Amino acid sequence: MDKLWPRKPIQEVPVPGKIYFVPDGRYFPSSIIYAQKQQVGFFRHPILILDVDSTIANFYAMTKEPPAAIRDLNMAMRLGTSAADEGPAVLRLAPGSDIMLQETWINLEQRFFIEWRNLDEWAVNVQVDAADFSKIASRVAELEAQQNRFIYKPLLRAMNGIQPGMVIMLPNHPGSATFGAPIIVVENDYPDFKYLRVKRFEDNINFNPAAKRTKGSERRMSLAITKTLRLGHDGTPVMLLEPESPAMREESPARHM
Structure with missing residues (x-):
């Protein structure tokens, strides 16, 4: 020693x-x-x-x-x-x-x-x-x-000041392949939160017929997250990122639970 x-x-x-x-x-x-x-x-x-x-x-x-x-x-x-x-x-x-x-x-x-x-x-x-x-x-x-781009290690911070619209990481269970997955906070009643999950269009069979997964949220239950104001799929609205916010790494919808 x-x-x-x-x-x-x-x-x-x-x-x-x-x-x-x-x-x-x-x-x-x-x-x-x-x-x-x-x-x-x-x-x-x-x-x-x-x-x-x-x-x-x-x-x-x-x-x-x-x-x-x-x-x-x-x-x-x-x-x-x-x-x-x-x-x-x-x-x-x-x-x-x-x-x-x-x-x-x-x-x-x-x-x-x-x-x-x-x-x-x-x-x-x-x-x-x-x-x-x-x-x-x-x-x-x-x-x-x-952190929606780099699922590495979460940076700890006080959660009582999280504002609706922020994309944060929800930790996965111990033993999972990744530390967590991105979510959008829609209501903060600390210590309780309401949120929407963020998934890639590419992984949803309802948007990508070649997706490996056989199940995915319905198109009408998903909203695209974008940097520019435009119509989403099937004429749906989009969730617009603030100008100073980085873009998502891939096209990603917020999914209604």
């Missing part, structure tokens, strides 16, 4: 935007972090603090090189080396901040939380400009909107 690295525990409530260090997990075997991540390689890495709620700190993990899947899905943001603005995909440093000793990326795959007293100080004083938190929020919103 590896030798335990000595700790340098933080003494004050962590500052949002500042870089801290998650020490060896053997120091806190009963931490809530183990309900989210258990791999040994997750620990002994720097993290970016997003916010602090009482005794709990929310954070994103950091890495010197994003994993291939994270890179391909553009699910990471690079930490800059100065206070200069390098664009929406790079987080600039706060004035007076030290710099990381090597190129570093923020992994947006999942937002984690941990008891902040389990964190250590980072080797140098590195802090992201608070104004650039909006870049993170914008990118996460884009990733959530694109």
Whole structure:
């Protein structure tokens, strides 16, 4: 077993935007972090603090090189080396901040939380400009909107603010081939929701005679989801996406249950 690295525990409530260090997990075997991540390689890495709620700190993990899947899905943001603005995909440093000793990326795959007293100080004083938190929020919103394209891993978020018309992912049962399927929220009476399922026209035998499945929702019970205003199949109306919304990957109807 590896030798335990000595700790340098933080003494004050962590500052949002500042870089801290998650020490060896053997120091806190009963931490809530183990309900989210258990791999040994997750620990002994720097993290970016997003916010602090009482005794709990929310954070994103950091890495010197994003994993291939994270890179391909553009699910990471690079930490800059100065206070200069390098664009929406790079987080600039706060004035007076030290710099990381090597190129570093923020992994947006999942937002984690941990008891902040389990964190250590980072080797140098590195802090992201608070104004650039909006870049993170914008990118996460884009990733959530694109989940109808990339069924990868759901990004956790509070559901009480979900607006009707949003396309989100409904998780499948454990053991399913995919994590979930897209749905359109039509009513939010949190914690209860009403929604319509989203399916591909290509998979519905009533739209595609060559479809492998022998059953599908009736044509009159489906509405096309489109980026442009037009008539749908058989003269039906369409569900129009907002101008800033990405398009669906394939032609997809919302299906009345």
